Amino acid sequence: MSDKVAVVMRKAPYGSVYTAEGFRTIMGVAVFEMDISVVFLDDGVYAAVKGQHPEKLDMKPLGDGFPMLGDFGVKKFYVHDESLAARGLTVDDLVVPAEVVSSAEIAKIMGESGKVLPF
Amino acid sequence: MLYTINKSPFSTNNLESALGIAPAGAPILLYEDGVYGAVEGTRSAALIQAALSDHPVFALEADLEARGLSKVIDGVQVIDYDGFVELVEQHDVAPWL
Numbered sequence: 001m002s003d004k005v006a007v008v009m010r011k012a013p014y015g016s017v018y019t020a021e022g023f024r025t026i027m028g029v030a031v032f033e034m035d036i037s038v039v040f041l042d043d044g045v046y047a048a049v050k051g052q053h054p055e056k057l058d059m060k061p062l063g064d065g066f067p068m069l070g071d072f073g074v075k076k077f078y079v080h081d082e083s084l085a086a087r088g089l090t091v092d093d094l095v096v097p098a099e100v101v102s103s104a105e106i107a108k109i110m111g112e113s114g115k116v117l118p119f
Numbered sequence: 120m121l122y123t124i125n126k127s128p129f130s131t132n133n134l135e136s137a138l139g140i141a142p143a144g145a146p147i148l149l150y151e152d153g154v155y156g157a158v159e160g161t162r163s164a165a166l167i168q169a170a171l172s173d174h175p176v177f178a179l180e181a182d183l184e185a186r187g188l189s190k191v192i193d194g195v196q197v198i199d200y201d202g203f204v205e206l207v208e209q210h211d212v213a214p215w216l
Contacts, residue, residue, distance in 0.1 A: 012127050014185050015152035043127050046155070046186060054185035063187070086129065088160030088190075 004035045006113035009044035013062040014054055019047045022119030023065050029117075030072040037109050038069070040079040040098060044119075045087060048079070048094040063095045080106060121210035125151035128163035135166060137215040143173040148206060149195075150179040157183070159192045167192050179203060 007026050011018035029036050040048050052063045066077070077098035079091060084100065091100050101109070110116050122141045128134040134149075134156045141147060147170060149157050156167055157178040167176055171194040180197050183189070191197060198206070 012130070012152045012155065012186070014182075015125070015127070043130050043152075043155075046127075049187045051187035051189070052185060053187070056181035057185050059185065086162040087155075088158065088162075088164075 004037065004113040005029050005115045005117060006037045006039055006110050007117045007119065008039045008041055008110070009047050009119050010042045011119060012043040012046040013052065014057060014059060018119045019044075019062050022047075022117075023062065025117055025119065026069060026074060027072065030069065030074050033073060036074050037076040037078060037113060038066075038074065039106055039109060040077070040083070040094075041106060042080070042083050045079055045083045045089060045094070048077075048096060048098070049089070050093055050095050066096045069096075078106065078109060120213040121146050121148055121206055122213045122215060123148045123150065124153040124156065124215050125149075126216075127152040128156040128161075128166065133215045134163065137213075138166060138170050138174075141174060141213075146175045146177065146206065146210060148177045148179070148203070150182050150203070152182075154178050154182045154186065154188060157191050157195045158188050159190045164192055167195065171195070177202070177206065 013019040052061045077096045078101045079098040122137045126133045176195045177198050
């Protein structure tokens with residue numbers, strides 16, 4: 001069993017608690033200095049979109065946290081090519097310079113991780 | 120009736136379902152994650168572009184801003200919370216949760 005962890009973000013922010021809980025989990029895993037990969041897939045790509053301003057919802061911007069994760073040793077970000085394309089987005093629209101990967105590459109990242117944490 | 124949609128068109132078929140039921144002329148309101156359906160250049164944009172010929176379509180500004188969405192499909196009317204209240208006062212509501 002590998003010590004690697006893959007956190008797979010599949011939900012849009014604000015409409016549910018998943019994005020916020022996923023972020024908290026990433027921070028929690030990072031504290032233990034484990035090898036962590038963060039994957040943005042399906043509506044999860046919206047979690048990392050630039051320019052989020054939820055002030056009128058009385059919520060905190062959920063995208064702002066991802067660029068700070070590098071300070072905690074979280075350096076591997078991946079985003080699904082088809083999920084970006086379906087939403088009319090490119091990696092330049094995201095708050096972190098994620099590596100753009102295919103479905104097969106995401107399966108490989110998850111397969112090489114001992115644990116997959118879904119959000 | 121006012122048809123309200125609050126789920127992403129990529130995660131459920133709620134938008135497509137509501138548009139299939141809503142009679143011509145019925146207003147459509149996109150809010151919460153439903154506002155992703157109002158964005159141009161996406162795989163689902165054709166749904167709203169087609170609906171605009173039969174329905175007034177509204178999207179809630181606060182939910183667009185929260186999600187960093189600025190490229191709204193031409194013809195979709197962006198409204199604030201006061202506009203939301205006006206719509207609900209003027210129409211019975213069919214929530215497509």
